[in-house]
Amino acid sequence: MIMSENILEVKHLGKDFGSNQVLRDIDFTVNKGEAISIIGPSGSGKSTLLRCVNLLETPTGGNIYYHGKDITDAKMNIPSYREHVGMVFQNFNLFANMTVLENCMTGPVTVAKKSKKEARDLAIKFLKKVGMEQYINAKPRQLSGGQKQRVAIARALAMEPEVLLFDEPTSALDPQMVGEVLSVMSTLAKEGMTMLVVTHEMAFAKEVSDKVIFMADGVIVEEGSSSDIFEHAKKEQTKEFLNRFHTNL
Numbered sequence: 001m002i003m004s005e006n007i008l009e010v011k012h013l014g015k016d017f018g019s020n021q022v023l024r025d026i027d028f029t030v031n032k033g034e035a036i037s038i039i040g041p042s043g044s045g046k047s048t049l050l051r052c053v054n055l056l057e058t059p060t061g062g063n064i065y066y067h068g069k070d071i072t073d074a075k076m077n078i079p080s081y082r083e084h085v086g087m088v089f090q091n092f093n094l095f096a097n098m099t100v101l102e103n104c105m106t107g108p109v110t111v112a113k114k115s116k117k118e119a120r121d122l123a124i125k126f127l128k129k130v131g132m133e134q135y136i137n138a139k140p141r142q143l144s145g146g147q148k149q150r151v152a153i154a155r156a157l158a159m160e161p162e163v164l165l166f167d168e169p170t171s172a173l174d175p176q177m178v179g180e181v182l183s184v185m186s187t188l189a190k191e192g193m194t195m196l197v198v199t200h201e202m203a204f205a206k207e208v209s210d211k212v213i214f215m216a217d218g219v220i221v222e223e224g225s226s227s228d229i230f231e232h233a234k235k236e237q238t239k240e241f242l243n244r245f246h247t248n249l
Contacts, residue, residue, distance in 0.1 A: 004031040007067065007163055007194055008053065008085075014061035015048055022048045024218045026062070030163065030196060035189035037205035038198045039229075040215035041241060046198040049215070050167050053196065054087050083112060086161035090168045092148040094140040094155070100127065101136040104155045112159060119158070126154040130184050146177030153184055164188070166197040202245040206230045214238045 008030040015023040023045045030036060038046045051057040053064060055071060055078050064071050071081055094103050104123035108114040114122070127133045130150040140148055149169055156164055166185065170178040182204050189195055189208045199205055205212055205226070212229040214222045214237075222229060222238045233239045 004034075006030075007032050008196075009065040009068075010049075010053065010062070011065070012062035013049070013052060013059050013064065015045070015052055015057060016060045022218050023052070023059075026220055028213060028220065028223060030194060032162075032194055033192040034210045035193070035195045035208055036197065036211045036213060037209040038196065038213045038215060039200070039202065039205050039241075040221075044215040045218040046215050047167050050087075050165050050196065050198050054082065054085055054165055056087075079111065083159055084162045085165065086156035086159050086163070087165045087167065088149070088152050088156050088169050090172050092140070092145075092152045092172075094148055094152060096140055099137050099139060100132060100143075100151050103140070103151060104158045107155065107159045122158045122160070123154070126157040127151070129157065129187075130154045131180075144177060145173045146180045149173065149177075149181045150184055153181070153188075157188075163194045163196065166195065166199070168198050168200065170199070170201055202230075202242070214241065216241070 006029050010026055010028050013023055013026040014021070026049060038049065040046055048057060052059045059072055066081060066085070095106070098106065101120070101123055104127060105119040108119035108122050109116060124133060124136070127136060130153050132147060132150050132154060135143065135147065143151065169185070170181050173181065178201065182201060185197070186208050209226045211223065212226055213220055214229060216237050222233060222235045229238065230242065233242060
Protein backbone atom coordinates (compact mmCIF):
# COMPACT_ATOMS: atom_id res chain seq x y z
CA MET A 1 0.00 0.00 0.00
CA ILE A 2 1.33 3.45 -0.90
CA MET A 3 1.74 5.67 2.14
CA SER A 4 -0.39 8.75 1.66
CA GLU A 5 1.48 12.01 1.91
CA ASN A 6 0.27 14.06 4.82
CA ILE A 7 0.09 17.77 3.85
CA LEU A 8 -1.79 19.33 6.76
CA GLU A 9 -2.23 18.03 10.26
CA VAL A 10 -4.43 19.79 12.81
CA LYS A 11 -3.86 18.81 16.45
CA HIS A 12 -5.93 19.82 19.49
CA LEU A 13 -6.97 23.05 17.78
CA GLY A 14 -8.98 25.46 19.89
CA LYS A 15 -10.39 28.91 19.19
CA ASP A 16 -12.11 31.25 21.65
CA PHE A 17 -13.76 34.57 20.93
CA GLY A 18 -13.82 36.11 24.40
CA SER A 19 -15.53 33.59 26.66
CA ASN A 20 -17.15 31.85 23.69
CA GLN A 21 -15.36 28.61 22.80
CA VAL A 22 -15.91 28.23 19.05
CA LEU A 23 -13.57 25.30 18.42
CA ARG A 24 -12.56 22.61 20.92
CA ASP A 25 -9.84 20.02 20.54
CA ILE A 26 -10.06 19.60 16.76
CA ASP A 27 -7.88 16.87 15.23
CA PHE A 28 -7.71 15.82 11.57
CA THR A 29 -5.26 15.34 8.73
CA VAL A 30 -5.36 16.28 5.06
CA ASN A 31 -3.52 13.95 2.69
CA LYS A 32 -2.31 14.82 -0.79
CA GLY A 33 -5.07 14.55 -3.39
CA GLU A 34 -7.91 14.30 -0.87
CA ALA A 35 -11.15 16.22 -1.26
CA ILE A 36 -12.55 16.71 2.24
CA SER A 37 -15.95 18.24 2.98
CA ILE A 38 -16.74 19.79 6.35
CA ILE A 39 -20.47 19.74 7.04
CA GLY A 40 -22.65 20.60 10.01
CA PRO A 41 -25.26 23.06 11.27
CA SER A 42 -24.69 26.82 11.07
CA GLY A 43 -22.65 28.07 14.00
CA SER A 44 -20.80 24.78 14.46
CA GLY A 45 -17.38 26.39 13.84
CA LYS A 46 -16.77 25.14 10.29
CA SER A 47 -15.76 28.47 8.76
CA THR A 48 -13.72 29.44 11.83
CA LEU A 49 -11.82 26.16 11.45
CA LEU A 50 -11.05 26.93 7.81
CA ARG A 51 -9.96 30.47 8.70
CA CYS A 52 -7.62 29.06 11.35
CA VAL A 53 -6.06 26.72 8.78
CA ASN A 54 -5.29 29.78 6.61
CA LEU A 55 -4.29 31.84 9.68
CA LEU A 56 -6.95 34.46 8.98
CA GLU A 57 -7.87 33.67 12.58
CA THR A 58 -5.19 32.93 15.15
CA PRO A 59 -5.89 29.68 17.00
CA THR A 60 -6.19 30.03 20.79
CA GLY A 61 -4.62 26.61 21.34
CA GLY A 62 -3.27 23.57 19.55
CA ASN A 63 -1.12 23.28 16.44
CA ILE A 64 -1.44 23.15 12.66
CA TYR A 65 1.37 21.40 10.79
CA TYR A 66 2.07 21.97 7.10
CA HIS A 67 4.49 19.27 5.92
CA GLY A 68 5.52 18.84 9.53
CA LYS A 69 6.19 22.55 10.19
CA ASP A 70 4.05 24.22 12.85
CA ILE A 71 2.44 27.20 11.12
CA THR A 72 1.17 28.60 14.44
CA ASP A 73 4.80 29.28 15.39
CA ALA A 74 5.39 33.05 15.61
CA LYS A 75 8.43 32.72 13.32
CA MET A 76 6.34 31.25 10.50
CA ASN A 77 6.33 33.21 7.22
CA ILE A 78 2.56 33.50 6.73
CA PRO A 79 2.54 35.06 3.21
CA SER A 80 4.77 32.26 1.96
CA TYR A 81 2.49 29.65 3.57
CA ARG A 82 -0.58 31.24 1.95
CA GLU A 83 1.02 30.86 -1.48
CA HIS A 84 0.71 27.11 -0.95
CA VAL A 85 -2.66 27.07 0.77
CA GLY A 86 -5.16 29.08 -1.29
CA MET A 87 -8.62 30.19 -0.25
CA VAL A 88 -11.92 30.79 -2.03
CA PHE A 89 -14.39 32.89 -0.06
CA GLN A 90 -18.17 32.96 0.16
CA ASN A 91 -18.33 36.51 -1.23
CA PHE A 92 -15.71 36.17 -3.99
CA ASN A 93 -13.55 39.11 -2.72
CA LEU A 94 -12.61 40.16 -6.26
CA PHE A 95 -11.03 43.59 -6.80
CA ALA A 96 -13.88 45.68 -8.27
CA ASN A 97 -11.64 48.09 -10.19
CA MET A 98 -9.63 45.36 -11.95
CA THR A 99 -10.58 43.26 -14.95
CA VAL A 100 -11.03 39.51 -14.62
CA LEU A 101 -7.54 38.99 -16.08
CA GLU A 102 -5.93 41.53 -13.72
CA ASN A 103 -7.67 39.91 -10.75
CA CYS A 104 -6.05 36.60 -11.64
CA MET A 105 -2.62 38.10 -12.40
CA THR A 106 -2.20 40.20 -9.30
CA GLY A 107 -1.24 37.37 -6.91
CA PRO A 108 1.31 35.71 -9.19
CA VAL A 109 2.96 39.11 -9.91
CA THR A 110 2.93 40.71 -6.45
CA VAL A 111 3.19 37.67 -4.17
CA ALA A 112 4.85 34.94 -6.26
CA LYS A 113 7.06 37.48 -8.10
CA LYS A 114 6.27 36.04 -11.53
CA SER A 115 6.88 38.07 -14.69
CA LYS A 116 3.82 39.72 -16.26
CA LYS A 117 3.98 37.24 -19.13
CA GLU A 118 4.13 34.20 -16.83
CA ALA A 119 1.30 35.61 -14.72
CA ARG A 120 -0.84 36.28 -17.78
CA ASP A 121 -0.24 32.74 -19.10
CA LEU A 122 -1.19 31.24 -15.72
CA ALA A 123 -4.28 33.45 -15.43
CA ILE A 124 -5.52 32.53 -18.91
CA LYS A 125 -4.81 28.82 -18.35
CA PHE A 126 -6.98 28.75 -15.23
CA LEU A 127 -9.68 31.08 -16.57
CA LYS A 128 -10.02 28.58 -19.43
CA LYS A 129 -10.25 25.77 -16.89
CA VAL A 130 -13.24 27.43 -15.18
CA GLY A 131 -14.84 28.43 -18.50
CA MET A 132 -14.29 32.19 -18.08
CA GLU A 133 -11.60 32.95 -20.67
CA GLN A 134 -14.02 34.93 -22.88
CA TYR A 135 -14.55 37.41 -20.02
CA ILE A 136 -10.92 38.40 -19.40
CA ASN A 137 -11.59 42.11 -20.01
CA ALA A 138 -14.82 42.30 -17.99
CA LYS A 139 -15.04 43.98 -14.60
CA PRO A 140 -16.61 42.01 -11.73
CA ARG A 141 -19.77 44.17 -11.76
CA GLN A 142 -20.55 42.88 -15.27
CA LEU A 143 -20.58 39.25 -14.09
CA SER A 144 -23.16 37.06 -12.42
CA GLY A 145 -22.45 35.61 -8.97
CA GLY A 146 -21.58 32.22 -10.43
CA GLN A 147 -19.19 33.79 -12.91
CA LYS A 148 -17.53 35.84 -10.15
CA GLN A 149 -17.01 32.73 -8.06
CA ARG A 150 -15.50 30.87 -11.02
CA VAL A 151 -13.08 33.80 -11.50
CA ALA A 152 -12.26 33.66 -7.79
CA ILE A 153 -11.42 29.94 -8.15
CA ALA A 154 -9.21 30.70 -11.19
CA ARG A 155 -7.51 33.46 -9.18
CA ALA A 156 -6.74 31.00 -6.37
CA LEU A 157 -5.48 28.38 -8.87
CA ALA A 158 -3.20 30.91 -10.58
CA MET A 159 -1.07 30.86 -7.41
CA GLU A 160 -0.58 27.12 -8.08
CA PRO A 161 -1.39 26.19 -4.48
CA GLU A 162 -0.88 22.74 -3.03
CA VAL A 163 -4.16 22.91 -1.11
CA LEU A 164 -7.34 24.90 -1.79
CA LEU A 165 -9.71 25.90 1.01
CA PHE A 166 -13.31 26.70 0.05
CA ASP A 167 -15.47 28.54 2.58
CA GLU A 168 -19.12 27.94 1.63
CA PRO A 169 -18.34 28.87 -1.97
CA THR A 170 -21.95 28.61 -3.15
CA SER A 171 -23.93 30.01 -0.24
CA ALA A 172 -24.01 33.58 -1.59
CA LEU A 173 -25.23 32.42 -5.03
CA ASP A 174 -28.69 32.24 -6.54
CA PRO A 175 -29.79 28.58 -6.74
CA GLN A 176 -29.50 28.44 -10.53
CA MET A 177 -25.81 29.41 -10.34
CA VAL A 178 -24.73 26.86 -7.75
CA GLY A 179 -24.30 24.06 -10.30
CA GLU A 180 -21.70 25.83 -12.46
CA VAL A 181 -19.45 26.40 -9.44
CA LEU A 182 -19.87 22.88 -8.01
CA SER A 183 -19.09 21.45 -11.44
CA VAL A 184 -15.72 23.29 -11.53
CA MET A 185 -14.98 22.06 -7.99
CA SER A 186 -15.90 18.45 -8.88
CA THR A 187 -13.51 18.57 -11.84
CA LEU A 188 -10.70 19.84 -9.62
CA ALA A 189 -11.35 17.07 -7.11
CA LYS A 190 -11.34 14.40 -9.83
CA GLU A 191 -8.02 15.76 -11.11
CA GLY A 192 -6.51 15.23 -7.67
CA MET A 193 -6.48 18.77 -6.24
CA THR A 194 -6.19 18.65 -2.45
CA MET A 195 -9.32 20.44 -1.20
CA LEU A 196 -10.93 21.29 2.11
CA VAL A 197 -14.51 22.44 1.52
CA VAL A 198 -16.97 23.89 4.05
CA THR A 199 -20.33 23.37 2.38
CA HIS A 200 -24.10 23.06 2.82
CA GLU A 201 -24.33 21.24 -0.52
CA MET A 202 -24.91 17.70 0.72
CA ALA A 203 -25.12 16.04 -2.70
CA PHE A 204 -21.71 17.53 -3.56
CA ALA A 205 -20.23 16.39 -0.23
CA LYS A 206 -21.62 12.91 -0.75
CA GLU A 207 -20.52 12.46 -4.37
CA VAL A 208 -17.18 14.24 -4.47
CA SER A 209 -15.54 13.83 -1.05
CA ASP A 210 -12.92 11.27 -0.17
CA LYS A 211 -13.53 12.17 3.46
CA VAL A 212 -16.37 13.94 5.27
CA ILE A 213 -16.07 15.69 8.63
CA PHE A 214 -19.30 16.38 10.54
CA MET A 215 -19.02 19.22 13.07
CA ALA A 216 -21.43 20.48 15.70
CA ASP A 217 -20.92 22.90 18.61
CA GLY A 218 -17.22 23.42 17.87
CA VAL A 219 -16.18 19.76 17.86
CA ILE A 220 -15.78 17.03 15.25
CA VAL A 221 -18.65 14.66 16.03
CA GLU A 222 -17.80 12.10 13.38
CA GLU A 223 -15.56 11.72 10.35
CA GLY A 224 -15.08 9.04 7.74
CA SER A 225 -15.48 8.23 4.08
CA SER A 226 -18.49 9.61 2.24
CA SER A 227 -20.39 6.33 2.66
CA ASP A 228 -19.38 6.06 6.36
CA ILE A 229 -21.06 9.39 7.03
CA PHE A 230 -23.93 9.48 4.54
CA GLU A 231 -24.95 5.82 4.68
CA HIS A 232 -23.58 4.42 7.93
CA ALA A 233 -23.39 7.35 10.37
CA LYS A 234 -22.88 6.12 13.92
CA LYS A 235 -23.72 9.20 15.98
CA GLU A 236 -27.30 10.34 16.58
CA GLN A 237 -26.33 13.98 15.99
CA THR A 238 -24.98 13.13 12.53
CA LYS A 239 -28.06 11.10 11.63
CA GLU A 240 -30.44 13.86 12.73
CA PHE A 241 -28.54 16.47 10.73
CA LEU A 242 -28.50 14.31 7.58
CA ASN A 243 -32.17 13.38 7.90
CA ARG A 244 -33.03 17.00 7.16
CA PHE A 245 -31.38 16.65 3.76
CA HIS A 246 -32.43 13.13 2.84
CA THR A 247 -35.20 14.26 0.55
CA ASN A 248 -32.52 15.85 -1.65
CA LEU A 249 -29.89 13.11 -1.59
